[in-house]
Amino acid sequence: MSVLLLLISALVLIYLGIGGTTAAAVMSIATLVGLFQDDWHLLSILCGGVLLALALILVIPGDLRLDKLSRPLLGWVRSRLPKLSDTEAEALKSGSVDWDGELFSGKPKWNKLLDAKPAHLTSEEQAFLDGPVEKLCAMLDDWKITHEEYDLPDKAWKFIRENGFFGLVIPKEDGGLGFSNTAHSEIVMKISTRSVSAAVTVMVPNSLGPGELLMHYGTDEQKQHYLPRLAGGEEIPCFALTSPVAGSDAGAIPDKGIVCKGEWNGKEVLGLKVTWNKRYITLAPVATLIGLAIKVYDPEKLLGDNDEIGVTCVLVPKETEGVNAGARHLPMNTVFMNGPTWGNDVFIPMEQVIGGQDMLGKGWTMLLECLSIGRSISLPALGTGAGKVASLATGSYAYTREQFGRSISQFEGVQEALEPIAGYTYMMDAARLLTSGMLDRGVRPSVPSAVLKYRNTDLMREVINHAMDVVAGRGVITGPRNFLARAYQAVPIGITVEGANILTRSLMIFGQGSIRCHPFIVEEIEAAGMEDEDKAVKKFDGIFYRHLAHTTRNALRALLLGLTGGLIESVPRQGNIKSSYRQLARFSAAFALMTDVTLLTVGGGLKARQRLSGRMADCLVHLYYATAVIKQWHEEGYPDDQRPLVEWSLQTCLRDLQGSMREAIINFPVPALRWPLRLLVFPLGATGLNGPDDKLGARVAETIVKDTPVRQRISRGAYTTMDPEDPLGRVLNAYKLANETAEMRSRLHEAIRNRDEDELDGIALLMGHERKELVDWACAEGIVKADECDKLLEALTALYDVIRVDAFDGDGLKALSRCAKGKRKVVERPARD
Numbered sequence: 001m002s003v004l005l006l007l008i009s010a011l012v013l014i015y016l017g018i019g020g021t022t023a024a025a026v027m028s029i030a031t032l033v034g035l036f037q038d039d040w041h042l043l044s045i046l047c048g049g050v051l052l053a054l055a056l057i058l059v060i061p062g063d064l065r066l067d068k069l070s071r072p073l074l075g076w077v078r079s080r081l082p083k084l085s086d087t088e089a090e091a092l093k094s095g096s097v098d099w100d101g102e103l104f105s106g107k108p109k110w111n112k113l114l115d116a117k118p119a120h121l122t123s124e125e126q127a128f129l130d131g132p133v134e135k136l137c138a139m140l141d142d143w144k145i146t147h148e149e150y151d152l153p154d155k156a157w158k159f160i161r162e163n164g165f166f167g168l169v170i171p172k173e174d175g176g177l178g179f180s181n182t183a184h185s186e187i188v189m190k191i192s193t194r195s196v197s198a199a200v201t202v203m204v205p206n207s208l209g210p211g212e213l214l215m216h217y218g219t220d221e222q223k224q225h226y227l228p229r230l231a232g233g234e235e236i237p238c239f240a241l242t243s244p245v246a247g248s249d250a251g252a253i254p255d256k257g258i259v260c261k262g263e264w265n266g267k268e269v270l271g272l273k274v275t276w277n278k279r280y281i282t283l284a285p286v287a288t289l290i291g292l293a294i295k296v297y298d299p300e301k302l303l304g305d306n307d308e309i310g311v312t313c314v315l316v317p318k319e320t321e322g323v324n325a326g327a328r329h330l331p332m333n334t335v336f337m338n339g340p341t342w343g344n345d346v347f348i349p350m351e352q353v354i355g356g357q358d359m360l361g362k363g364w365t366m367l368l369e370c371l372s373i374g375r376s377i378s379l380p381a382l383g384t385g386a387g388k389v390a391s392l393a394t395g396s397y398a399y400t401r402e403q404f405g406r407s408i409s410q411f412e413g414v415q416e417a418l419e420p421i422a423g424y425t426y427m428m429d430a431a432r433l434l435t436s437g438m439l440d441r442g443v444r445p446s447v448p449s450a451v452l453k454y455r456n457t458d459l460m461r462e463v464i465n466h467a468m469d470v471v472a473g474r475g476v477i478t479g480p481r482n483f484l485a486r487a488y489q490a491v492p493i494g495i496t497v498e499g500a501n502i503l504t505r506s507l508m509i510f511g512q513g514s515i516r517c518h519p520f521i522v523e524e525i526e527a528a529g530m531e532d533e534d535k536a537v538k539k540f541d542g543i544f545y546r547h548l549a550h551t552t553r554n555a556l557r558a559l560l561l562g563l564t565g566g567l568i569e570s571v572p573r574q575g576n577i578k579s580s581y582r583q584l585a586r587f588s589a590a591f592a593l594m595t596d597v598t599l600l601t602v603g604g605g606l607k608a609r610q611r612l613s614g615r616m617a618d619c620l621v622h623l624y625y626a627t628a629v630i631k632q633w634h635e636e637g638y639p640d641d642q643r644p645l646v647e648w649s650l651q652t653c654l655r656d657l658q659g660s661m662r663e664a665i666i667n668f669p670v671p672a673l674r675w676p677l678r679l680l681v682f683p684l685g686a687t688g689l690n691g692p693d694d695k696l697g698a699r700v701a702e703t704i705v706k707d708t709p710v711r712q713r714i715s716r717g718a719y720t721t722m723d724p725e726d727p728l729g730r731v732l733n734a735y736k737l738a739n740e741t742a743e744m745r746s747r748l749h750e751a752i753r754n755r756d757e758d759e760l761d762g763i764a765l766l767m768g769h770e771r772k773e774l775v776d777w778a779c780a781e782g783i784v785k786a787d788e789c790d791k792l793l794e795a796l797t798a799l800y801d802v803i804r805v806d807a808f809d810g811d812g813l814k815a816l817s818r819c820a821k822g823k824r825k826v827v828e829r830p831a832r833d
Contacts, residue, residue: 070541077544078528079603095372095446097517098438103623104517106554106592108585110572113627118635119437125183129717132163133187137194137719142727143480145197150335152198161233166205170215175228181373181439185381185432186717192385193718196490199382200336204282205230207374208367208498210237210291210354213313217355217366226289226315238287240278240341241367257312259298262347270357271349272296274314279340280497284325286337290316293367296360303360310361313354322346332489368446371498375449376435379494383460384432386487387425388718390467393483393728394421395704395711396735398470400799405749408470409705412694417466418701419692423652424459425714426645427625430632431456447513448624454504455621457494464488479806483727506610509617514595514606520547521599547596554592555680561586562683575638577630580650583689584626587657590681591619594664597677601670609669618660626653641710644699648692655691662686707739724798734802737795744784744792748774751783771796 099116102108121129139156152160160166168184170176179187184206192199205211211230214222229235246252257272264271276292284290296309303309316323325341350357354366398409398418408414435452438445464487468475475484495501499508515521523543530536561569566582594616602609629649633642665677692700703710722736723729738745775793778784784792 070544071537073544074528074537074540077524077540095369095444095449095516098441098443098445098448099434099627100445100447100451100513100620100624101517101519103588103620103627104513104592104595105519106550106557106589108588108627110581113631114572114574114634116631117437117441118631119182119185119433119440120180121183121186122180125179125186128177128179128183129186129190132159132165133190134719136160136163136165136198137191138721140195140198141480142195142197142486145195146333146335146486150330151337152195152201156198160202164231165202166233166236167211167227167231168202168206170211170227170231174215174223175231177231180436181377182433182436185377185436188378189381189385189388189432189717190719192382193389196382196486196493197334197336199385200282200334203378203381204239205237207378208241208370209239210289210315212370212373213239213291213354213366216369217313217359219351219356221351222315222354222356230289235289236283236287237289237291238281238283238341239291239293240276240281240284241293242278242280244277244279253293253295253311255292255294257294257296257314259296259300259302259309260347261302262349264347264349269349270302271347271352272314274316274346274348275344277340277342280329280338281341282336282338284337284341285328285339287325287341288318290318290323290325290341291354292316293363303357311363311367312360313363313366314348315352315354316343316346316348320346320348331493334486334490334493369444372444372446372449373439375453375498376439376445379498380428380432380435380452380456382490383456383494384425384428385718386460386490387421387428387463388715389487389728390421390463390484391425391704391711392715392718392720393731394418394467394470396731397474397802399705400731400734400738400802402799405753409701412698414470415698415701417469418704419648419697421463421466421470422700422704422714423645423648423692424463426642427629427649427653428456428459429714429716430649431625431628434628434631447509447517447620450499450504450508450512451617451621451624453498454501454509454617455625457491458501460487460494461491464491474803474805477805479808481727481730481804481806483731505617506614507607509620510595510613511606513620514599514616518595518599519550520544551593551596554589554596557589558586558593559680559683561589562681565688575630575633575646577646577650580626580630580654583654584623587619587654587661588623590661591616591623593680594619594661594677597673601673605669611667612664612669615660615664615667619657619664622653622657622660626650626657629653639710641708642713644696645703645710645714648696648700651689651692651696654689658686658689707735724801730798731802734795734798737791737798741788741792741795744788745795747783748778748792751778751781771800 099113102112136156136159139153139159141153145152164177165187167176168179168187169181170178172178184203188199188203188206191202211227214226214230218226226235230237241253243253243255245254255274255276255278257274260271260273261268262271262273263269272294274292274294276294278284278292281287292314294312294314296312298304298307298309301307318325320343322343323341323346324343325339328337328339331338353359355362359366395409395418398414399407401408409418431452435445435448438448464484467484468488471484475482475488478485515525520543524540524547527536527540527543530539561582566579566586569582569585571578571581571585598606598612598616602612606613626649629646633639633646636642661681665674665681668674668677704714705711719728720732721729722733724733772793775784775789775796778792779786779789
């Protein structure tokens with residue numbers, strides 16, 4: 001009896017997270033009561049002694065615990081903690097932790113998610129979307145941009161400059177529009193649904209570029225001079241980080257600046273002699289102001305005793321002698337301005353260092369802070385935009401395309417492809433809005449930004465591939481009619497840039513998140529790195545035992561929630577999705593436990609265990625996206641027509657989360673821990689989370705096929721047109737006419753089915769190309785009324801036009817070739833060492 005009482009007491013305390021003096025008192029009383037009730041059995045004495053010892057550890061003051069227990073433990077922990085490079089240490093200091101920290105805690109506070117201020121637009125921002133953004137989209141012809149002009153039209157460049165598109169986030173007092181991060185995201189997303197090339201042109205100056213860096217770190221003089229010029233389009237900016245031999249790793253870039261004296265505007269001043277060779281730089285061919293990430297050295301000790309100063313961000317005007325740019329890369333048939341820039345021994349004064357001389361060597365911190373913003377907005381918005389276009393166009397096409405006398409949207413095989421198009425687009429949009437809302441609250445989400453960039457671009461690939469499967473031959477023929485080709489070709493760009501997805505998943509998300517978002521690890525690393533040993537032990541002593549209790553609590557929570565299906569967890573009632581909340585709480589506890597076990601056993605070897613890190617990253621991704629869907633549904637008031645999408649998203653995330661967790665445990669690098677982990681995380685086996693069934697999948701597929709408010713919700717924010725000469729407008733116009741004539745076309749098909757074989761042969765010919773004759777026949781037979789004939793003919797003509805594809809004769813192809821001739825050249829030149 002005493003053993004049972006002791007264990008129950010300990011388990012309750014651990015599960016509730018109660019520690020310190022309270023835990024010591026309760027455990028002591030339970031031990032004494034149990035011993036007296038059980039006649040001092042040996043097992044009771046042993047259990048009681050262990051629990052009393054644990055209780056005493058929580059409250060023992062003074063040097064005894066520090067010297068005899070904490071000091072040796074600190075030495076052991078030092079040997080297990082990952083060794084951080086300077087750039088990694090800087091990364092841990094950058095950004096901030098928000099909802100991602102709750103997911104790592106093992107016990108998310110759901111009210112923190114639901115009560116957080118959501119993403120929203122002001123009336124001024126909405127007016128900009130409805131006005132200038134709409135006008136810009138209307139003047140873009142993607143086929144001409146990518147196959148004839150190889151550039152945006154002059155009128156588009158002029159419109160972008162004159163209407164402040166390069167100054168979306170620059171404060172009004174500095175000449176910009178001063179828009180929110182949510183508005184920035186919405187603007188980029190809408191433009192991307194019209195032209196990827198135009199979207200990239202707008203998004204880069206507003207994300208990672210001189211403007212963002214100057215706003216946060218520039219001197220007053222730099223802000224006053226450059227920000228109004230950038231906002232008004234007088235200066236076209238680019239920022240060059242990527243080097244051929246180092247990629248985007250600023251810690252390894254060979255580009256350098258040597259502190260020296262030189263001439264600037266006729267005067268001798270202190271400055272930098274800069275040599276660089278960068279590639280993949282968006283806007284570099286047209287930029288008038290080049291931002292550079294370089295490493296600064298001071299071999300002559302002009303600034304002090306340190307000859308290696310570190311990564312620094314500088315501004316180089318294009319007209320400076322020795323600057324080279326102008327050649328172009330062509331990224332996968334998108335034609336946004338992108339190319340190399342290089343220079344050799346180009347002198348710039350210290351006033352061209354962003355933030356001035358005091359910011360020498362602080363460039364990596366500056367970049368990390370700004371990357372967390374831009375990575376949260378630009379590519380996630382572009383990925384969501386692709387999903388919205390795919391949902392609109394593919395749902396419309398599937399409804400209008402008929403085979404065997406039926407809309408292909410009724411075929412289960414087609415529904416199986418439409419289902420993830422709708423579901424993943426809804427998920428991408430929810431995650432985008434959750435993260436932009438964080439940014440607008442002042443959060444700098446370093447880990448969510450990596451999650452969002454990786455997952456939204458990956459889901460963009462999934463959605464576009466499924467869309468291509470549905471559209472089939474109509475989607476693979478290049479030409480002005482194709483509404484999917486550019487998004488399909490642009491997928492690898494999003495996957496690759498701003499941190500390639502392979503490395504983002506396998507190194508960054510969990511590698512940084514496991515430390516940055518952990519409630520105790522950062523402080524333990526700080527304690528381990530302190531030079532004063534006594535202070536280090538004292539700091540460590542105040543953290544480690546709470547960390548131990550945290551790990552134990554999550555182990556117990558994972559086990560009990562796994563055994564009960566989460567029924568013992570208190571969760572919100574809103575939306576009637578308590579089972580999903582409970583499973584998410586269960587897996588959050590399991591994820592937190594796995595994080596601690598990984599750091600404890602793998603430690604500094606995590607970088608080499610990239611499969612493990614990638615699977616753990618996937619767990620975090622699925623947790624984040626599931627909770628983003630909950631947040632979005634909550635903000636919209638739990639509309640019932642979105643329930644199929646919400647349930648599909650949650651079930652999909654939970655299924656994939658279970659699979660990733662299971663794979664991480666099965667392949668855990670310490671074999672002896674695999675079975676204990678499986679017992680704690682999956683005490684009843686990995687069952688019950690099988691994902692959406694076919695019935696739910698069919699309902700989700702319908703959300704982009706049927707003309708309902710939920711279809712409008714999924715595509716909300718996309719540019720739309722009903723122009724039958726436009727690639728998207730053509731299919732949307734046909735969709736509209738198909739809905740308007742659905743009943744009369746049904747009568748027509750029924751009449752055809754009831755004819756004998758001789759009549760059917762003739763009608764079959766009419767069904768192919770002679771639509772007017774078919775309508776005349778239907779009118780003559782009384783199948784359709786006289787006042788319906790013109791409408792039916794218009795609909796049949798539009799439906800046939802949707803399935804037509806482009807064809808080019810020899811002269812047409814030669815004309816295209818002539819447009820491209822002379823525009824290809826070697827686009828990279830190495831800088832001299």
